[in-house]
Amino acid sequence: MKIGNSIRSARKAKGMTLEQLAHEVGTDAGNLSRFERGLQGASHDVLEKLMVVLNIELSSDQIADSNVSEPLPVKGQVPLISWVQAGCWSEVSDLYAVGDAELWLPCPVAHGPRTFALRVRGLSMYNPTERFSFKDGDIIFVDPDRPAIHKSLIVAKLTDTQEATFKQLIIEDSQRFLMALNPGWPDRIIRINGDAEICGVAIAKHEPLI
Template sequence: MKIGATIRAARKAKGLTLEKLALEAGTDASNLSRLERDQQGANKELLERILQILGISLTGAHRIDPNVGEDIRIKGLIPVISWVQAGSWCEVSDIYAVGDAEQWLPCPVTHGPRTYAVRIRGESMYNPHERWSFRDGDIIFVDPDRDAIHRSLVVAKLTDTQEATFKQLIIEGEQKYLKALNPSWPEQIMRINGNAEFCGVAIAKHESLI
């Protein structure tokens, strides 16, 4: 994620307009707009002011570089990653080890330091008659440090695939199943026998009006 996209995501998460942030940072909105679109750079002092206003911190000896967004640690924002990245989540201990994020979003609930977000694909978890229902394109927040218990909504990776899947965990005695919430889904129940690795528990759904 380049510095411009990082600044734009953090600004929107804080509910700041271009004009408001530009005023606080001591620049003008047109310059800030070009910076957010990575069409121009900014001097070190201006970048430091913008990052401070947005609550974006730098790690240790990391330097400010207008073209390198990977060095930026965003406080309070969660990365939206791909399902391939989610499938590798259990193997990493740092959310920044997965590479670029699609975008960064504020999580509405208390979460662990490795929490990530993924965008739902398909309609297997869509059931408008249940408490939880997820449409294609919805975004969920997933905490890999939360214990998966009976009826948890989990992201799991099967051993024969590189990508993860989103289902409800059903535990009956020693047996575990993955269940699609959609009652019309062709394969609603999948039995798992040590052939799945849990990559986190869904803790919230992102609600957006746009």
């Protein structure tokens, strides 16, 4: 078994989250997640602490295969998740252990540790005549830790649904609205009060050229 799989299995067996184990061994959840998935190495000090905290023994072959001395340059990868996951992202305690993420993508801009990617659904945000336009199937990067301000492009969840919606936030005095960028969209502007939870601010768009 690869060393990352061994660490993950032992962590799960002890009922520990990535955040809890990372705190115990002196690293962060992002580094530990990438180590578990075989995308990054770990220092010998961290590796020894992992064996102590998890009470496991690792073979010499596993340690040799772990690239403990040379971490791989994969910083910035975030999970591509579903709309349902986006709607409950703030409730997820093990943010980096998204077992059913479609894939992990490198975010092209600076972002917070809980950033995720989301595939746009529908054409409510499609307006090719404007600066920002998103068609069905486009991928956006969403940062839950970035403050939402007037005209931010946000992912929000209404209280009557567990799924998220992607819209532009409009703030006028003390009132807040969600607006579709598509000028022909029915019910283009929706007023929200306490019935919406902002799941994050869109900070980038993924546009593969091939």
